Amino acid sequence: ETGVTQTPRHLVMGMTNKKSLKCEQHLGHNAMYWYKQSAKKPLELMFVYNFKEQTENNSVPSRFSPECPNSSHLFLHLHTLQPEDSALYLCASSPPGGNEQYFGPGTRLTVT
């Protein structure tokens, strides 16, 4: 275990639903990340937060809305998703001045 937790581990939602993914770390890390992992595609960075401030948005559609209320928690709010958004969503964190990222187990999202 890396110390980064994600809930739920599995989520099935319809295209009209609204749901949220949660990521939590109590490692003292100041940076948190959302990645999307689809089959047969490279890992895609979605958002980066440093000290609760969003520092990167990789042209992610507005149906994905991140929230970082503090350095330990990161959310990804989902609404009106498309079937092609089905993927494994991974959260990661990294320490101040650190280089490697520590990943959570991911949320397997299926959009029906």
Added chain:
Amino acid sequence: AQSVAQPEDQVNVAEGNPLTVKCTYSVSGNPYLFWYVQYPNRGLQFLLKYITGDNLVKGSYGFEAEFNKSQTSFHLKKPSALVSDSALYFCAVRDIKAAGNKLTFGGGTRVLVKP
């Protein structure tokens, strides 16, 4: 811009034989390089990193990687593979000149170790 290439989608090796997973990178400055492993239904686990110093880096589970600046490569190696090493392996790079701590990942190489 920074990029990573993992030229092999899959590597098959017999248990006990040496394992090599290839990675090449491109950065405008000097690189920070990483290897991660992903087991089924799990997140990525950090294996090792090269920041500076000795070109041969040792990591978890008996893995090592060699930084080769002239060939812009960072191949992952293990002298004797185990069946339990079967997993998806990702190489990643960060340009030390780039602001922030954004990593760019390769497409991944699936390793299958046969008994």
